[in-house]
Amino acid sequence: MSVLRLENLCRSFGSLVVTHNVNLAIPAGERHVVIGPNGAGKTSLINQIGGQLRPSAGRILLDEVDITGWAPERILRSGIARTFQKNNLFFNLSVLENLRLAVQARRASGFSVLRPAASHADILARAHAVLAQVRIDADAGRLVRNLSYGEQRQLEVGMALAGDPSVLLLDEPTSGMSPAETVGMIDLVRSLPAHLSIVMIEHDMNVVFSLADRITVLYYGEVLATGTPAEIQANERVREIYLGAKH
Amino acid sequence: MEIYFAQLLNGLVYGMLLFLTAAGLSLIFGLMNVVSLAHGSFFMLGAYIALSVTRQTQNFWLALLIAPALTVAIGLVMERVFMRPLYRRGHLDQVLLTFGFTFVFFDAVRWIWGSDIRKLAAPEALQGSVEIAGGMFSTYRLFLLALGAGLALILWLVMERSRLGAMVRAGVDDSAMAAGLGANIPALFTGVFGAGVALAALGGVAAGPVLGLYPGMDGDILIPSFIVIVIGGMGSLRGAFVGSLLVGIADAFGKAYVPALSMFLIYLLMAFFLLVRPQGLFGIKGGVAPAGMVVAVGMAFNRPQLARMLSLVALLVLAAFPLFVADYHRTLVSEIFVFAIFAMSLDLILGYTGLPSFGHAGFFGLGAYVVIVLGSLFGLNGWLGLLVAIPITALAAAVIGFFCVRTSGITFLMLTLAFSQLLYSIAFKWRDVTGGSDGIGIAGRPTLFGWSLDDPLALYYMTFFFFVLCYLGLRRLIASPLGHSFVGVRENESRMRAIGYATGEYKLLAFTIGGTLAGFSGGLYALFNGFVSPEALHWSASGDVLIMAMLGGAGTLVGPVIGAAVFLLMKNLVSSWNDHWMMIIGVVFIACVMFFPGGIWGMLRDRLARARA
Amino acid sequence: MLEIDRIDTFHGESHILRGVSFDVAEGEVVCLLGRNGAGKTTTLMSIMGYLVPRSGAMRLRGRSIAGLPSHQIARAGVGFVPQERGIFPSLTVRENLTVFARTTPGARWTLDRIYQVFPRLRERERNLGFQLSGGEQQMLSIARALMLNPDLLLLDEPSEGLAPMIVNEIVEVMRGLKKEGLAILLVEQNLHTALAVADRHHVVNKGEIMFTGTSAELEADESVKSRYLAV
Structure with a gap:
């Protein structure tokens, strides 16, 4: 049974169609990579699943519950977490503060005013666990804006993991990374728990083929093909799009 | 029939004057994303300079040329020297910078021309009146109508038909692209700013014979001009024109037929438009760009031991202080305590949650009025009044906050301003209860365990106690998970939502807590002062507390306390030997915005941190 | 014409960008190829002065342009056609063309000549920018840059999101522009568009230039194509 299912998902801005009849089913634990040229509607798709963008038509189901049109915070609390293409962090707060905010969001103690945040041991323990999971070696007290770009990218993943989601949406996790950092990110994603389902947008084909169980190719908002890496590599239409049509 | 016609004409005349200020304000905002609070000051400066010119030359027409020219020169200095270095910073810094200039200009006008109401003589040729449709109308008003319409037409032609106008519109659409095609955007900024100042100054001169000249005329034209551009849409000339006429006519008919409600009318109009059509009638900027708030960065999560020692010492000094000084100083420091609570309460909203409220005095004044009105009308004990003030201001803050937190940035700023001015109008108009503009007082202060608060020493310890209580309470709140969530909202709202926070609820909560605390400080002020007038709710009072918070350092708790102390000490000490405390505080504030964006405390802390490193 | 020497942009x-170097000679069409996020647009932004490289040099006709404000770079002879086209929505087509035009008498590009080359724009002359289709916007953006009578044209993925026709x-x-001797720096993802126009190609990946060569060399190099361009 699939954890996440998209049924005939559509979204347009005026006359511009960014998502057209997208159907997708992600089984538990699958690593699913979405690729496609610029403007194919990849980020729009992630934004709809994450609730940042409301679909015009169609349904999004999480464990067979219709979550279409829910507010982002409600979608998150039901188990879908996401990262952003551009680092979207609390740059002026420390690494630990960032993770603490992410952890306490899903706990009742988030509204507590009686004790200082630093003394909530359960929150702190979870924050440190996530820190180890995303392999940030830096001092947890450092301000995020002083981290290297690659570390910020890793923290971006950590922020999503903090709430212990069942589905993780990664929007170009390696964008802007150096080749060495990219290898690190591939390792990191591989090390995530096997039961976690991941939907990932990625451009770096090296990353795509290292991680994907299945690949979906988007083109002008439509699903051009879905299949295993081998199937996608053999697909003529896909090759054509990536090398461009002949003139 | 004639009466309607007369009101219509009056409304149109006022609308034209509004248009001259609003057009510049709107263009400047459209191109530079700067809300210039000093724009009303240029209106005022134009009028006063014209006063001097007509005195020298007896020639109104000459004044109509010279006064705007001189005002533009002043405006350009302000833009090039002071505003330009700030373009890379957030909008709030620029708003605050121009607010600092309103102090300087206000005081300069008082200094040079005095505080009395003056009137500019209309030129002789226009002093008669004309009969139209059976009614008599002053020729000068008809001239104003023609002048406004003529300028609007010229402005429209320049903007829509000339290449220069096309450049400005291109810059409003996409200034980066325009630069990439060779447009010198900074020069364009300066040009548009200068033109805006010229229009405002021209409006000031033209308004002189009708509205009169007085320090304070700046705010009286600025606030309605704001309302005009909110209604018409920021950055749109057509919007400014339609909005001006709408507000002008609404104001004229309101004053004539529902005088009791006339002041509400335009605020209600604005609140209505902000909620229903936040981009305005002809708004070209989809919504208003979020104010990239620049507040003091970083928080003191782990206070070092040193700070704890220092706080203890400060506490002891403050506890012992009144025993060694005169009543005058005891009272002054009591007042600082009250305003420190007020400034801290704003800082929870502004510095910690990142919401630029420009109407915080509304809650302060409401709390004060509750205590005083209950005391004077029902003889309610001041302490009980204070207890009643808390739920009432909490309710008001929750209701007002419910509307305001749905917006952000400049829209939030304007909406909070509108609501506080609404409260101001109520206090001003509801004479039976509030005493109107005269204010209202209570006979005696309550006692503290048998010790009358009329004794400055008792007053001191009472305000000191509540100050420490509020400080500790806020410190605890800010260190708690909830307080951290407020900071998260300030730092990155979209990320907060993406990790599962319903940020609207958090903003409303912060706004309500801050508003309630402001109401509480207002209640304390009532006990302290024994008297309250509408001034306590006025937008300039909201500006004062904003200055306190920013001057000391927003986003810290100590900062607003320092800011309140510096502000009140300057106001009291400087005014005792020199009349120009406004000028001085304006200059200090401008310097602070430009050079110490973290405020006094922020600067001190950075220095300390650097010295330690 | 244009020399880019080891620039690093953040x-x-x-x-x-990690030490990007290349040059464009007089009358030459050079293409930067690469996938999304490779750093192609960042290179153009650096040349235009929107982003200032932390190190390295950039020269236009031998004169350093690093650190100059964008409008001075434009006035020095660079016509910029951004990826999003940057049409001013509240200006008419004609105003878009003329507002920042630099058409001195005897200049190569005048409004009349533009209308000859892009007859569609003449038909749409009075329409506002936002009323144009994607293809028309692209034409207008190119035409607008030509109205500056530039020595060098920067084109950022002009074919993106447009119908094949x-x-x-x-x-x-x-x-046509190439035939007239205009130097062009083209950014493309589409290999066939690039081969159809450009003389030389630089393949960019993760902010570094991985391959430099002529159209023939690129076409022959299967490994570059499959590693940096193909699936």
């Missing part, structure tokens, strides 16, 4: 803390039209326009 977006905040993220290191986007329109892409062909744009390719024809670029070929």
Whole structure:
């Protein structure tokens, strides 16, 4: 049974169609990579699943519950977490503060005013666990804006993991990374728990083929093909799009 | 029939004057994303300079040329020297910078021309009146109508038909692209700013014979001009024109037929438009760009031991202080305590949650009025009044906050301003209860365990106690998970939502807590002062507390306390030997915005941190 | 004409361009190829002065342009056609063309000549910018840059998001400009568009230039194509 299912998902801005009849089913634990040229509607798709963008038509189901049109915070609390293409962090707060905010969001103690945040041991323990999971070696007290770009990218993943989601949406996790950092990110994603389902947008084909169980190719908002890496590599239409049509 | 016609004409005349200020304000905002609070000051400066010119030359027409020219020169200095270095910073810094200039200009006008109401003589040729449709109308008003319409037409032609106008519109659409095609955007900024100042100054001169000249005329034209551009849409000339006429006519008919409600009318109009059509009638900027708030960065999560020692010492000094000084100083420091609570309460909203409220005095004044009105009308004990003030201001803050937190940035700023001015109008108009503009007082202060608060020493310890209580309470709140969530909202709202926070609820909560605390400080002020007038709710009072918070350092708790102390000490000490405390505080504030964006405390802390490193 | 010498550009803390070097000679069409996020647009932004490289040199006709404000770079002879086209929505087509035009008498590009080359724009002369289709916007953006009578044209993915027929039209326009001797720096993801127009190609990946060569060399190099361009 699939954890996440998209049924005939559509979204347009005026006359511009960014998502057209997208159907997708992600089984538990699958690593699913979405690729496609610029403007194919990849980020729009992630934004709809994450609730940042409301679909015009169609349904999004999480464990067979219709979550279409829910507010982002409600979608998150039901188990879908996401990262952003551009680092979207609390740059002026420390690494630990960032993770603490992410952890306490899903706990009742988030509204507590009686004790200082630093003394909530359960929150702190979870924050440190996530820190180890995303392999940030830096001092947890450092301000995020002083981290290297690659570390910020890793923290971006950590922020999503903090709430212990069942589905993780990664929007170009390696964008802007150096080749060495990219290898690190591939390792990191591989090390995530096997039961976690991941939907990932990625451009770096090296990353795509290292991680994907299945690949979906988007083109002008439509699903051009879905299949295993081998199937996608053999697909003529896909090759054509990536090398461009002949003139 | 004639009466309607007369009101219509009056409304149109006022609308034209509004248009001259609003057009510049709107263009400047459209191109530079700067809300210039000093724009009303240029209106005022134009009028006063014209006063001097007509005195020298007896020639109104000459004044109509010279006064705007001189005002533009002043405006350009302000833009090039002071505003330009700030373009890379957030909008709030620029708003605050121009607010600092309103102090300087206000005081300069008082200094040079005095505080009395003056009137500019209309030129002789226009002093008669004309009969139209059976009614008599002053020729000068008809001239104003023609002048406004003529300028609007010229402005429209320049903007829509000339290449220069096309450049400005291109810059409003996409200034980066325009630069990439060779447009010198900074020069364009300066040009548009200068033109805006010229229009405002021209409006000031033209308004002189009708509205009169007085320090304070700046705010009286600025606030309605704001309302005009909110209604018409920021950055749109057509919007400014339609909005001006709408507000002008609404104001004229309101004053004539529902005088009791006339002041509400335009605020209600604005609140209505902000909620229903936040981009305005002809708004070209989809919504208003979020104010990239620049507040003091970083928080003191782990206070070092040193700070704890220092706080203890400060506490002891403050506890012992009144025993060694005169009543005058005891009272002054009591007042600082009250305003420190007020400034801290704003800082929870502004510095910690990142919401630029420009109407915080509304809650302060409401709390004060509750205590005083209950005391004077029902003889309610001041302490009980204070207890009643808390739920009432909490309710008001929750209701007002419910509307305001749905917006952000400049829209939030304007909406909070509108609501506080609404409260101001109520206090001003509801004479039976509030005493109107005269204010209202209570006979005696309550006692503290048998010790009358009329004794400055008792007053001191009472305000000191509540100050420490509020400080500790806020410190605890800010260190708690909830307080951290407020900071998260300030730092990155979209990320907060993406990790599962319903940020609207958090903003409303912060706004309500801050508003309630402001109401509480207002209640304390009532006990302290024994008297309250509408001034306590006025937008300039909201500006004062904003200055306190920013001057000391927003986003810290100590900062607003320092800011309140510096502000009140300057106001009291400087005014005792020199009349120009406004000028001085304006200059200090401008310097602070430009050079110490973290405020006094922020600067001190950075220095300390650097010295330690 | 244009020399880019080992520039490093950052977006905040993220290191986007890592020592990028290349040049464009008089009358030459050079193409930067690469996938999304490779750093192609960042290169153009650096040349235009929107982003200032932390190190390295950039020269236009031998004169350093590093650190100059964008408008001075434009006035020095660079015509910029951004990826999003940057049409001013509240200006008419004609105003878009003329507002920042630099058409001295005897200049190569005048409004009349533009209308000859892009007859569609004459028909739409009085329409506002936002009323145009994607293809028309692209034409207008190119035409607007030509109205500056530049020595060098920067084109950021002019074929992106357009129907194949329109892409062909744009390719024809670029070929025409090349024939007139205009130097062009083209950014492309589409290999065939690039081969159809450019003389030399630089393949960019993760902010570094991985391959430099002529059209023939690129076409022959299967490993570069499969590693940096193909699936």
